[in-house]
Amino acid sequence: MWHYLVLLLGAVVCSQNSNNSPLSGTITSPNYPKLYPNFNESTWDINVPEGYHVSLNFSVFDIEPSENCSCGFVKVMADGKELGHFCGPMNSSAHPGNRQFVSQGNQMTIHFQSNFSEEMDGGIIPYKGFQAFYQAIVVICEDPPVLTNGQYKFLTAPGNLEYKSVIQYQCNSPYYYMVTPNGSDTFSCSAQRDWRDEHGGDKIPRCRPVCGKPENPVTSFGRILHGKKAEPGNFPWQVYVSRYGTAGGALIGEQWVLTAAQVLPDNVEKQDLNDVLVYMGSLNMKNLMEMDTYPVEAFYMHPNFNRNNYDNDIALIRLKNPVVMNQNVSPICLPSPEDEDDIYQKDRVGYVSGYGKTENHKVANELHYVSVPVASRQACKTYLNKKRPAIRYPSDEDKYLFSRNMFCAGFPEGSLNKGDSCSGDSGGAYTSQNRQDTWVATGLVSWGFSCGQGYGFYTKVSNYVDWIKSYVGEDA
The missing domain is CATH 2.40.10.10 (Trypsin-like serine proteases)
Structure with missing residues (x-):
């Protein structure tokens, strides 16, 4: 069974079915759908199994508008960088809208903060907060790199580009032979969405011409008059x-x-x-x-x-x-x-x-x-x-x-x-x-x-x- 971790100070509802399908869950601001409190700071760390991305979008977003989101915001982070810093009503430049956030790796962090409100001095402020839905989606690699003067075949399901799919490179025989950087001709779709060999290398083999092996060699070594x-x-x-x-x-x-x-x-x-x-x-x-x-x-x-x-x-x-x-x-x-x-x-x-x-x-x-x-x-x-x-x-x-x-x-x-x-x-x-x-x-x-x-x-x-x-x- 897949294991995952969600650390929170707000509320999270998670779902998972019995056949190990991708995880999904709902993240909401504190007190949602009621008004969120002032001076609140909450963080959700979402971890899904390796070989999956995290996909997240907001179904409700109602955070107090302010210049530079100084009175409250929601921040989305993944892969060591910030994906967005949001506040305000729909149609504002700082609103996330219908955007879908997708991590490159298998982790994503949502951080919520409500500061002192200009509208309500230390009390409950009149904004509902947010509701977001996330889902673990399987990694899909790009098509494998093309091997000049060769090809690849799938050792797993033909045409399947999902995580852990396996291909094997072959050179066009008998005219080419293979040179491999790490001694491997087999590559797998990695969690980083690229193809890697068993040593973690991403350089594909090279097909080099076979020399000195004619397909129909001359067999007679007798002396031939004139030619x-x-x-x-x-x-x-x-x-x-x-x-x-x-x-x-x-x-x-x-x-x-x-x-x-x-x-x-x-x-x-x-x-x-x-x-x-x-x-x-x-x-x-x-x-x-x-x-x-x-x-x-x-x-x-x-x-x-x-x-x-x-x-x-x-x-x-x-x-x-x-x-x-x-x-x-x-x-x-x-x-x-x-x-x-x-x-x-x-x-x-x-x-x-x-x-x-x-x-x-x-x-x-x-x-x-x-x-x-x-x-x-x-x-x-x-x-x-x-x-x-x-x-x-x-x-x-x-x-x-x-x-x-x-x-x-x-x-x-x-x-x-x-x-x-x-x-x-x-x-x-x-x-x-x-x-x-x-x-x-x-x-x-x-x-x-x-x-x-x-x-x-x-x-x-x-x-x-x-x-x-x-x-x-x-x-x-």
Whole structure:
């Protein structure tokens, strides 16, 4: 049974039924309905059960009028503040009228005071006082906060927003996973009319994109001659970047695209961001061009990028709006330190996808991919030295640098296997599946000589994870 407390010097009539319905009661001034006495002070403290508000309104109000209610007043207080200070007849500015007073919490106080009357010197004054009715009404919360890329379900009666109703948040699986401030996905309607978890926290969970888990991953790790058309869900991180040409990129977070610095202009301040067009979500180039672009908010080139030799060929594009993940759009993971001795090892197979030129030197109308193995650093150096005699100008001697920020992959020159990235693929990701079966961005397509005629050179992404996270934070 509900317990409640009413402290008074006036009269109170309370009612309560047997099924624990909200409490109600009537509060009246002393002697009501007879005239109230002079020099009287009365206080009523109303406490209803937690999970209820107190609602109060005056059915009769007849207090002596006076300037600033100096000769008598009724004061209503709740939640540590005064809700009103009243006296006088109906239609006066100090009269409570038909107003309903509602507490935020489960307590309310009514204070009555009659001072020395100007009309009756110390005797009974000709005013009846007041009659007020109060009722405990159940707390109703607002609709629960909306979870972006997720939803909630009621664990109690569906749609019931009353006190102690319970909801559970869920993220849109399999494209998002939940991050909770306090480790709880369950929230209840509190007595304060908001939704709180079991620890009293009011911050709802967040749905973050699942990275490196394509819905339809490539399963063949054999060497594929020239390339193959991608199927839906193979490379959902694939981004097409257009700025006076064709380039690639990889989605690494809701608002972040990883690409090569060479595909972006040098002078960021003078560059019109509208010139950088970002597309994703379709395997077909024609369909892709008919889709809305993802507006660019900013881009950041590595400060040590050398356009002459492609060292530090890496950049970030920040999108204005978060991307909504689905089968055809989801991010690739960044490599972890534990991946270093795995994904960059000789003969470790990775995949490159893009809309660049095919072996027929035509721009692909469909997203293609090719599997290429990592080559040893010695093999890369030998190949590069072999190509140097063909360098036409002495000034180009330093152009073809093979730094520690790069690796090469593909097949030796003259091999029957000619799988390779090509013109138009720059900035696209070289991806590998690590020991945890998660796909990571091992490299970025950077530079090479003739397409399909030897090794291609890639930016080594693991060298830049700290730099990337300095911009994207936990969003990648």
